[in-house]
Amino acid sequence: MKNREGGFLISKVKQISGRIFDKKLKSYDITDLNSAQGRIIFVLWKKNNQSISDLATNTALSKTTLSSMLNRLEQAGHINRAFDKNDKRKTIISLTEKSKLLKRKYEDVSNEMIDLFYEGLSDKQIDEFEHALKHILNNLISFEGKQK
Amino acid sequence: MKNREGGFLISKVKQISGRIFDKKLKSYDITDLNSAQGRIIFVLWKKNNQSISDLATNTALSKTTLSSMLNRLEQAGHINRAFDKNDKRKTIISLTEKSKLLKRKYEDVSNEMIDLFYEGLSDKQIDEFEHALKHILNNLISFEGKQK
DNA sequence: AAAAAATAATTCTATATAGAACTAATATTA
DNA sequence: TAATATTAGTTCTATATAGAATTATTTTTT
Numbered sequence: 001m002k003n004r005e006g007g008f009l010i011s012k013v014k015q016i017s018g019r020i021f022d023k024k025l026k027s028y029d030i031t032d033l034n035s036a037q038g039r040i041i042f043v044l045w046k047k048n049n050q051s052i053s054d055l056a057t058n059t060a061l062s063k064t065t066l067s068s069m070l071n072r073l074e075q076a077g078h079i080n081r082a083f084d085k086n087d088k089r090k091t092i093i094s095l096t097e098k099s100k101l102l103k104r105k106y107e108d109v110s111n112e113m114i115d116l117f118y119e120g121l122s123d124k125q126i127d128e129f130e131h132a133l134k135h136i137l138n139n140l141i142s143f144e145g146k147q148k
Numbered sequence: 149m150k151n152r153e154g155g156f157l158i159s160k161v162k163q164i165s166g167r168i169f170d171k172k173l174k175s176y177d178i179t180d181l182n183s184a185q186g187r188i189i190f191v192l193w194k195k196n197n198q199s200i201s202d203l204a205t206n207t208a209l210s211k212t213t214l215s216s217m218l219n220r221l222e223q224a225g226h227i228n229r230a231f232d233k234n235d236k237r238k239t240i241i242s243l244t245e246k247s248k249l250l251k252r253k254y255e256d257v258s259n260e261m262i263d264l265f266y267e268g269l270s271d272k273q274i275d276e277f278e279h280a281l282k283h284i285l286n287n288l289i290s291f292e293g294k295q296k
Numbered sequence: 297a298a299a300a301a302a303t304a305a306t307t308c309t310a311t312a313t314a315g316a317a318c319t320a321a322t323a324t325t326a
Numbered sequence: 327t328a329a330t331a332t333t334a335g336t337t338c339t340a341t342a343t344a345g346a347a348t349t350a351t352t353t354t355t356t
Contacts, residue, residue: 004262004274007165009281011187012208014162016288017155019210019344023295036312039159053334060160062167065313067336072311089321089334114152119287121280126152129280132273133157139267140164147171167314184342201304213343215306220341237304237351 006136017113024109030102032076038106040069041078044095045103051090060141078102154284165261172257178250180224186254188217189226192243193251199238208289226250 021035033041043058044050052070056063070093073079078099084090118126169183181189191206192198200218204211218241221227226247232238266274 002271002274004266004278006265006274006278006281007169007258007261008187008190009278009285010158010162010165013281013285013288014158015208015343016285016292017158020288020292020295021155022344034311039156042156051334060163061312062314063335064315064337069312087322087334091335110155113155116287116291117154117284118152121283123150125276125280126150126154128273128276130152130154130157132269132277133154133161135269136265137157137161137164139264140161140168143264144164144168147168163313170314182341199304209342210344211305212307212345217342232304235304235352239305 017117020116021109021113024112025106028105028109030105030109033078033099033102033106037069037073037078040066040073041095041099041102041106044079044093044099049092049094051084051092053090055093165265168264169257169261172260173254176253176257178253178257181226181247181250181254185217185221185226188214188221189243189247189250189254192227192241192247197240197242199232199240201238203241 018035021038025031025033025035025038039059040055040061043055046058050058052063052066055061055066055070059066061069070079070081074081077096080094080096082092082094084092121129166183169186173179173181173183173186187207188203188209191203194206198206200211200214203209203214203218207214209217218227218229222229225244228242228244230240230242232240269277
């Protein structure tokens with residue numbers, strides 16, 4: 001069997017791109033949001049008003065991680081917490097105007113990042129790469145789901 | 149232009165696979181090593197006796213991260229620190245017998261993980277995927293190198 | 297050779313991350 | 327309906343991660 005090292009490669013890509021993304025955010029004067037927080041805001045841009053469990057699913061972070069990160073995002077004025085009237089256990093997270101205004105700039109950074117990421121790969125290669133990534137992600141999600 | 153989200157997908161894959169890997173390690177009775185520490189030991193299995201800067205390069209972690217992680221790995225008896233005789237600034241990290249003995253078991257977990265990761269993809273797809281990953285990693289490495 | 301620059305590692309501080317244990321609320325079962 | 331199980335969030339604790347500042351050593355420049 002071949003010597004595979006996808007997981008190791010992914011870890012390295014994640015590590016370096018996080019550091020680069022953080023620097024790019026600062027160079028665009030986004031100083032009160034880092035890349036990890038950006039991931040959360042990003043899924044809220046896609047769909048506002050999500051419960052914390054929804055966010056856990058959509059960011060792939062644990063609920064406990066979100067709990068503390070949302071505290072900081074709330075403190076910094078990026079998100080609000082509200083109660084769900086139909087289910088008192090739930091907390092609904094929504095974006096503030098402040099974070100809505102960040103969207104354009106953040107997307108510029110994202111695009112710069114994506115350009116760097118995929119430099120030298122053809123559209124076809126990128127398509128196939130992201131297709132494989134989604135496949136892998138689904139493998140992992142369904143495995144983790146089964147574990148419970 | 150197409151809507152790319154490779155970075156976001158990679159973050160999610162990294163997050164979930166880390167959690168799964170940690171559970172698998174425990175289920176194989178590897179209780180004194182987690183997946184993050186395993187990454188460091190893994191590059192030392194490939195090549196023993198590396199300086200911390202070398203490890204930073206080969207793991208894609210920052211030197212400060214390594215500094216504290218190596219403390220814990222040393223404490224747990226997995227690695228040793230030694231001075232470089234030719235260059236007194238350098239610290240050479242080597243594996244202990246204990247961590248050498250872990251290798252077989254750790255590889256079993258890795259293989260199980262790789263199987264899960266790539267389930268449903270053909271050899272050709274995996275080859276192309278890892279090829280693209282390496283390409284992306286090189287893009288990031290050379291960019292981060294230029295920054296300095 | 298002395299001064300300046302670069303390199304290696306550490307410490308300090310802040311944030312990110314997640315498991316275990318907990319509380320409150322809702323859903324399911326007997 | 328009462329008892330039980332499940333679900334949603336939080337807190338607590340430990341580890342992971344990295345930037346800034348610092349010290350020691352080596353290399354480069356003048």
